[in-house]
Amino acid sequence: xxxxxxSPWLLLISPVVVLVALPFIGSLALVIGFGFSGRQAIGLEVxxxxxxxxxxxxxxxxxxxLAARVTFFCLLIGYPxxxxxxxxxxxxxxxxxxxxxxxxxxxxxxVRAYGWIVLLSSQGLVNSMLGIAGLxxxxxxxxxxxxxxxxxxxxxxxxxxxLLSSINQLPPSGIxxxxxxxxxxxxxxxxxxxxxxxxxxxxxxxxxxxxxxSAFVTPSILGGGRVLTLPRLIYDNIGxxxxxxxxxxxxxxxxxxxxxxxxxRRLGRLFRYEGAPR
Numbered sequence: 001x002x003x004x005x006x007s008p009w010l011l012l013i014s015p016v017v018v019l020v021a022l023p024f025i026g027s028l029a030l031v032i033g034f035g036f037s038g039r040q041a042i043g044l045e046v047x048x049x050x051x052x053x054x055x056x057x058x059x060x061x062x063x064x065x066l067a068a069r070v071t072f073f074c075l076l077i078g079y080p081x082x083x084x085x086x087x088x089x090x091x092x093x094x095x096x097x098x099x100x101x102x103x104x105x106x107x108x109x110x111v112r113a114y115g116w117i118v119l120l121s122s123q124g125l126v127n128s129m130l131g132i133a134g135l136x137x138x139x140x141x142x143x144x145x146x147x148x149x150x151x152x153x154x155x156x157x158x159x160x161x162x163l164l165s166s167i168n169q170l171p172p173s174g175i176x177x178x179x180x181x182x183x184x185x186x187x188x189x190x191x192x193x194x195x196x197x198x199x200x201x202x203x204x205x206x207x208x209x210x211x212x213x214s215a216f217v218t219p220s221i222l223g224g225g226r227v228l229t230l231p232r233l234i235y236d237n238i239g240x241x242x243x244x245x246x247x248x249x250x251x252x253x254x255x256x257x258x259x260x261x262x263x264x265r266r267l268g269r270l271f272r273y274e275g276a277p278r
Contacts, residue, residue, distance in 0.1 A: 034247035046244045050252070063229040064256070066144070066219065067212035070151045071159075074208045075201065077152070078159035085160070086167045102157050109154060113221040116150040117141060120222075142224030150222045155211055159204040166200020202268045206261050213257050 035046065050056050081101070088094045104112060119125050120140035130136035140146055170193065178192045194201075216231040230253045237246035 031247045031250050034243050035251050046248050050245060050248045059228055059230055059233050062227065063213055066147065066227065066229060067209050069148055070155055070212040071205055071208045073152045074155050074159035075204060078156055078163050078204065082160050082163035082167050085164055101160060105157055109217045112154060113150055113218050116222060120146050141222050142226060144227055146222040147219045147227045150218050151212055151215060154218055155208045158207045158211060162200045162203035162207065163197065166197040170196055199268065202264050206264050209260060210257050214253065
């Protein structure tokens with residue numbers, strides 16, 4: 001393809017390059033510059049301070065563990081929800097279901113977080129209903145549980161979308177053939193449905209994990225400062241003008257997220273290779 005033939009395509013992608021790629025590359029270069037700034041030539045003392053601090057590893061573990069649990073529960077809830085949406089035949093029912101599921105995305109994440117405060121506070125709706133039953137009150141927020149449940153609510157639509165897209169591509173003939181051959185529902189799920197929807201599952205994991213690992217507002221509000229993640233630590237260090245340490249933490253978060261996503265892609269290719277006909 002000559003340059004003249006490529007010029008229309010280059011013209012089409014130029015807004016993306018200008019609005020997305022260039023600011024991202026510039027911001028990343030600036031963060032890298034701050035991360036390697038210091039009194040020494042390379043500034044590795046900032047990295048040494050971060051790596052040798054046990055508190056840093058504790059925050060990294062909290063971030064990854066919270067993101068992993070959010071991803072797990074989003075898959076656990078989103079998989080049957082996606083199947084149920086796929087089975088709805090009535091346009092009205094599908095419209096109502098999609099509205100209920102995806103309308104929260106139109107609201108600010110801060111509004112949703114404060115909505116969960118109303119539900120989970122000591123005088124909130126959940127504890128009031130438990131009090132009628134003679135239970136509680138329980139501490140449902142300002143802790144790890146409150147951050148987890150609110151983040152699952154925020155991230156659930158991002159898991160349902162790729163799962164629904166993958167489930168929509170399931171061939172009905174394959175499921176019917178498995179049933180005709182005597183497979184029970186568990187075998188149909190594990191040997192037919194699950195392998196066929198694996199690309200959607202991996203896409204959901206990638207999206208939800210990346211969003212959960214970088215979440216700032218929901219863990220900060222529902223965690224009440226007791227759930228300290230890397231995004232919150234980065235924010236605090238920027239506020240205290242320790243930009244070099246904040247840059248190191250940002251690069252660490254970016255590196256961990258990219259490593260997890262790359263591992264998931266390799267895992268997906270491995271499953272596709274193992275499942276290919278021989």
